[in-house]
Amino acid sequence: MSGAVQETVSGGSAKTARVVIYGLLILLAAIYLLPLYVMLTTSLKSLDEIRGGDMLSLPSSPSIAAWTKAWGEACIGVTCTGIKGYFWNSIKMVVPAVIISTLLGALNGYVLTKWRFPGHKIIFGMMLFACFIPFQAVLIPMARMLGMMGIANTTTGLVFVHVIYGLGFTTLFFRNYYEAFPDELIKAAMMDGAGFFRIFWRILLPTSGPIIVVTVIYQFTNIWNDFLFGVSFSSGGSSPMTVALNNLVASSTGVKEYNVDMAAAVFAALPTLFVYIVAGRYFVRGLMAGAVKG
Amino acid sequence: MTTIEPATASPPRRNFADSLRGWLPKLVLAPSFAVILLFVYGFILWTVYLSFTNSRILPVYKLVGFDAYVRLWSQPNWYMAMKNLAIFGVLYIGICISIGLGLAILMDQRIRAEGILRPIFLYPMALSFVVTGTAWKWFLNPGLGIENTMHNLGWESFKFDWLVNPDMAIYTVVIAGVWQASGFVMAMFLAGLRGIDGEIIKAAQIDGAPLTKIYRRIIIPMLRPVFLSAFIVLAHMAIKSYDLVIALTGGGPGNATELPSTFMYSYTFTRSQMAVGSASAVMMLMGITAIIVPYLYSELREKR
Amino acid sequence: MSFLEIRNLRKKIGNVEVLKGIDIELEKGGFLVLVGPSGCGKSTLLNAIAGLLPLTSGDIVIDGQVVNDLHPSQRDIAMVFQSYALYPNMTVEENIAFALEMRGVPKDERAAAVKVAAKTLQIEHLLTRRPSQLSGGQRQRVAMGRALVRKPRVFLFDEPLSNLDAKLRVEVRAEIKSLHQNTHATIVYVTHDQIEAMTLATKIVVLKEGTVQQIGTPAEIYNLPANLFVADFMGSPAMNMLDGKVVGTGAEARISLFGDQSITVPVPPTVAAGALSEGQSVLLGLRPEAITDTGLADPQARSVTQIEAPVIMTEPTGSDTFVTAELGGKHFTARTRAEVSCQAGDTFRFAFNLDKAVVFDPQSGLRL
Numbered sequence: 011m012s013g014a015v016q017e018t019v020s021g022g023s024a025k026t027a028r029v030v031i032y033g034l035l036i037l038l039a040a041i042y043l044l045p046l047y048v049m050l051t052t053s054l055k056s057l058d059e060i061r062g063g064d065m066l067s068l069p070s071s072p073s074i075a076a077w078t079k080a081w082g083e084a085c086i087g088v089t090c091t092g093i094k095g096y097f098w099n100s101i102k103m104v105v106p107a108v109i110i111s112t113l114l115g116a117l118n119g120y121v122l123t124k125w126r127f128p129g130h131k132i133i134f135g136m137m138l139f140a141c142f143i144p145f146q147a148v149l150i151p152m153a154r155m156l157g158m159m160g161i162a163n164t165t166t167g168l169v170f171v172h173v174i175y176g177l178g179f180t181t182l183f184f185r186n187y188y189e190a191f192p193d194e195l196i197k198a199a200m201m202d203g204a205g206f207f208r209i210f211w212r213i214l215l216p217t218s219g220p221i222i223v224v225t226v227i228y229q230f231t232n233i234w235n236d237f238l239f240g241v242s243f244s245s246g247g248s249s250p251m252t253v254a255l256n257n258l259v260a261s262s263t264g265v266k267e268y269n270v271d272m273a274a275a276v277f278a279a280l281p282t283l284f285v286y287i288v289a290g291r292y293f294v295r296g297l298m299a300g301a302v303k304g
Numbered sequence: 305m306t307t308i309e310p311a312t313a314s315p316p317r318r319n320f321a322d323s324l325r326g327w328l329p330k331l332v333l334a335p336s337f338a339v340i341l342l343f344v345y346g347f348i349l350w351t352v353y354l355s356f357t358n359s360r361i362l363p364v365y366k367l368v369g370f371d372a373y374v375r376l377w378s379q380p381n382w383y384m385a386m387k388n389l390a391i392f393g394v395l396y397i398g399i400c401i402s403i404g405l406g407l408a409i410l411m412d413q414r415i416r417a418e419g420i421l422r423p424i425f426l427y428p429m430a431l432s433f434v435v436t437g438t439a440w441k442w443f444l445n446p447g448l449g450i451e452n453t454m455h456n457l458g459w460e461s462f463k464f465d466w467l468v469n470p471d472m473a474i475y476t477v478v479i480a481g482v483w484q485a486s487g488f489v490m491a492m493f494l495a496g497l498r499g500i501d502g503e504i505i506k507a508a509q510i511d512g513a514p515l516t517k518i519y520r521r522i523i524i525p526m527l528r529p530v531f532l533s534a535f536i537v538l539a540h541m542a543i544k545s546y547d548l549v550i551a552l553t554g555g556g557p558g559n560a561t562e563l564p565s566t567f568m569y570s571y572t573f574t575r576s577q578m579a580v581g582s583a584s585a586v587m588m589l590m591g592i593t594a595i596i597v598p599y600l601y602s603e604l605r606e607k608r
Numbered sequence: 609m610s611f612l613e614i615r616n617l618r619k620k621i622g623n624v625e626v627l628k629g630i631d632i633e634l635e636k637g638g639f640l641v642l643v644g645p646s647g648c649g650k651s652t653l654l655n656a657i658a659g660l661l662p663l664t665s666g667d668i669v670i671d672g673q674v675v676n677d678l679h680p681s682q683r684d685i686a687m688v689f690q691s692y693a694l695y696p697n698m699t700v701e702e703n704i705a706f707a708l709e710m711r712g713v714p715k716d717e718r719a720a721a722v723k724v725a726a727k728t729l730q731i732e733h734l735l736t737r738r739p740s741q742l743s744g745g746q747r748q749r750v751a752m753g754r755a756l757v758r759k760p761r762v763f764l765f766d767e768p769l770s771n772l773d774a775k776l777r778v779e780v781r782a783e784i785k786s787l788h789q790n791t792h793a794t795i796v797y798v799t800h801d802q803i804e805a806m807t808l809a810t811k812i813v814v815l816k817e818g819t820v821q822q823i824g825t826p827a828e829i830y831n832l833p834a835n836l837f838v839a840d841f842m843g844s845p846a847m848n849m850l851d852g853k854v855v856g857t858g859a860e861a862r863i864s865l866f867g868d869q870s871i872t873v874p875v876p877p878t879v880a881a882g883a884l885s886e887g888q889s890v891l892l893g894l895r896p897e898a899i900t901d902t903g904l905a906d907p908q909a910r911s912v913t914q915i916e917a918p919v920i921m922t923e924p925t926g927s928d929t930f931v932t933a934e935l936g937g938k939h940f941t942a943r944t945r946a947e948v949s950c951q952a953g954d955t956f957r958f959a960f961n962l963d964k965a966v967v968f969d970p971q972s973g974l975r976l
């Protein structure tokens with residue numbers, strides 16, 4: 011796609027303008043990259059080098075010692091087995107939560123666009139508003155409820171919570187996508203004799219690739235990055251990665267090992283960054299769909 | 305757009321299979337809706353109820369009126385949280401939108417490296433606030449961070465202690481927050497710019513308007529809906545933001561970076577003042593509702 | 609006995625009554641075309657027949673069976689949509705076979721049926737492609753294949769040609785016609801192209817704002833429109849409506865035109881006996897082809913009147929020329945031979961053939 015403003019025939023000043031624009035953009039890009047750069051280089055340095063040297067300098071003798079320590083040995087609370095257990099906790103939480111919430115969102119979106127009934131607007135409005143509530147407003151009851159259901163402090167409990175509070179967004183995504191899907195196709199399938207679920211599986215779902223990618227990425231990043239639910243509804247060994255990272259960084263016992271902190275932060279960032287790099291374009295589009303279309 | 309209604313919706317129902325066909329869509333939607341009804345709206349009512357009790361470490365269900373609200377509004381901490389939210393909210397939203405729009409306009413000048421630059425501005429959005437907080441906490445570390453770097457570069461008098469300076473700490477939250485979200489705002493504006501009909505701009509160019517005028521008078525006014533969306537998203541994030549503060553400053557030094565979200569959490573779970581915590585949560589909810597509901601209402605009404 | 613019967617069908621959408629009591633009958637093997645201006649309820653009626661919309665009241669009867677409460681898939685009806693509605697994720701073959709699959713037809717039978725349909729429509733070479741890899745005309749054919757393969761009791765077409773370019777439209781129109789002649793299928797077809805209606809239909813229904821204006825064969829609709837709306841809607845350029853006044857009574861009655869006592873024409877044979885009374889104002893409807901240059905005038909015609917009038921505009925179409933002229937402050941359009949040379953400003957002698965003229969009551973709009 012080309013820019014909104016097309017270059018026209020213009021004089022010599024255009025060249026200086028372009029230089030300034032590129033200069034600005036490159037400078038800004040450098041600033042945006044700086045924290046990541048510092049995080050990476052610090053994680054590869056030794057503690058002595060960190061204390062004595064310059065944050066911006068490249069590591070003199072890069073070592074992954076801090077990485078292995080963060081992964082397998084660092085102390086979080088009283089246990090010193092690194093963040094790996096928490097990393098897996100996060101995976102075990104994210105995968106089912108993403109799958110369930112995406113599937114339910116798809117079905118909800120399908121009903122809300124292709125099988126409308128009186129009141130569908132109110133129902134959708136209520137689901138949509140649920141996306142925006144501050145979770146603080148449900149935190150206390152949820153803590154009690156998880157206790158009553160016997161899934162407090164478990165990964166199951168977190169999956170449950172993330173599915174519920176992700177439903178609004180997944181429904182929104184699919185609804186907006188299916189809204190543009192031609193009704194005539196559904197009518198044709200109905201006349202061909204396909205029923206509710208058959209139309210969904212055979213006609214709608216096979217053409218939902220783009221929105222599935224968007225929803226999965228969105229849910230994956232959101233749930234992986236969640237901290238509030240993790241810190242509220244889990245404790246000790248059942249915590250997700252973000253909570254463990256915070257505990258590691260905030261712990262004040264012993265020597266502050268900045269390189270280990272940074273390595274742990276990199277681990278916490280890797281999955282979402284990876285997903286983002288692989289499918290970033292869809293990710294942006296998904297956020298836009300949620301944000302712009304309402 | 306027409307709506308497909310199942311033919312069987314019209315009476316008389318012929319048999320069980322037919323009536324099931326009419327009910328199936330509602331049955332499929334029902335669990336999700338029930339869950340939302342209970343776990344969102346039910347829980348909100350529950351929280352509101354708690355805010356009218358005297359709950360401390362555990363919920364009690366005896367109503368005591370506005371006691372918790374009275375106590376909430378007499379807490380210096382809560383005033384601090386509100387003041388910080390005002391500072392943070394205004395700066396965060398204002399700067400994000402300015403930088404986002406500026407970046408989008410720069411990126412819209414037919415930049416050859418757009419494919420490389422865009423992900424660079426956007427990647428912070430993929431990170432968790434905890435990671436962002438951790439990284440910036442280190443980056444702004446008064447002893448070893450940016451300050452030290454400047455000293456090494458020969459700028460001996462450079463001093464940057466905002467992270468531990470109670471007057472300035474809230475601004476570090478703004479910096480980190482802007483770093484994280486401004487790229488996303490750029491993406492929103494960029495999408496808006498790309499959606500503008502090129503012929504309108506060509507017409508303006510033929511009319512002899514210089515580029516700056518075209519932007520000021522034609523393009524930016526046309527981006528109004530994007531401004532609104534960006535504002536909604538950012539305001540919502542500002543009110544909810546909890547993780548960033550916890551990871552960056554822990555709410556400190558002292559209570560210098562207290563926000564309603566951290567206030568609510570600490571009063572509920574660590575200070576055993578559940579009723580006050582609930583009252584603060586209700587205040588947050590009211591704040592967001594005041595912003596979101598008119599927006600959602602207009603969005604949903606416009607379509608069809 | 610009629611095969612498809614629609615009885616007093618009403619449909620309300622919200623507070624608007626979109627269909628206001630429709631009665632239509634169609635014999636087996638008939639080709640019914642629904643025409644009418646945009647928004648008159650054609651698609652709504654078609655969807656109601658298909659079962660895609662619940663009725664407000666009335667009955668739909670197919671082959672003696674009331675189908676009101678049958679699900680679309682149980683009505684044994686196939687529909688071809690304006691947008692073709694091909695399933696984008698399936699190949700052409702899968703698209704055509706889908707309905708059979710849903711009905712549990714075994715695989716080899718399905719394949720055989722698809723083959724037959726594909727052969728009829730000459731799309732055998734496209735079977736493995738996806739809809740996105742097809743041209744508009746090919747998609748249209750696949751959509752018809754999807755309907756054909758089911759051998760339904762009734763075919764419904766909703767403006768199936770409107771997305772095709774002019775040339776292709778003529779081709780596919782001819783194909784649909786021969787398909788109908790070969791298969792004797794019962795078809796209900798929606799269009800707002802009146803040439804399609806004329807060429808395809810065995811029966812035309814003209815709709816306006818949810819009410820039936822006229823039902824009849826193409827010739828009846830064209831030659832004997834029931835009211836001014838039908839007369840104006842069918843035919844292009846539209847029928848000329850000349851102001852007239854009845855002079856004289858009984859067998860002596862004539863119609864004076866253009867407010868000019870000296871120009872009178874005999875009462876056309878289409879007018880029912882005794883329908884006119886002296887001094888009555890009427891509108892005389894004349895198709896452009898009934899007003900010609902004197903050389904083209906039908907020598908068999910029983911009543912031809914020659915009138916001179918100044919020419920306002922000429923529009924050559926190649927095969928013939930449409931001439932707009934003025935008399936008594938009113939414009940009318942004539943259809944002359946292409947060779948006839950006349951230009952704006954000339955005074956030209958026209959031959960009015962009144963054999964096929966029709967007369968309307970200007971108040972009620974009905975044909976007399």
Ligand SMILES: Nc1ncnc2c1ncn2[C@@H]1O[C@H](COP(=O)(O)OP(=O)(O)OP(=O)(O)O)[C@@H](O)[C@H]1O
Nearest residue numbers: 305306307621626645646647648649650651652653
């Ligand atoms: N879902 C709906 N809600 C309200 N009004 C509707 C709805 N669907 C159709 N209508 C109205 O019903 C009338 C008939 O619509 P219909 O689609 O049948 O027209 P049509 O004759 O097929 O027109 P076209 O030639 O443009 O396709 C229109 O006035 C339309 O505005």
Ligand SMILES: [Mg+2]
Nearest residue numbers: 650651652766
């Ligand atoms: Mg229509």
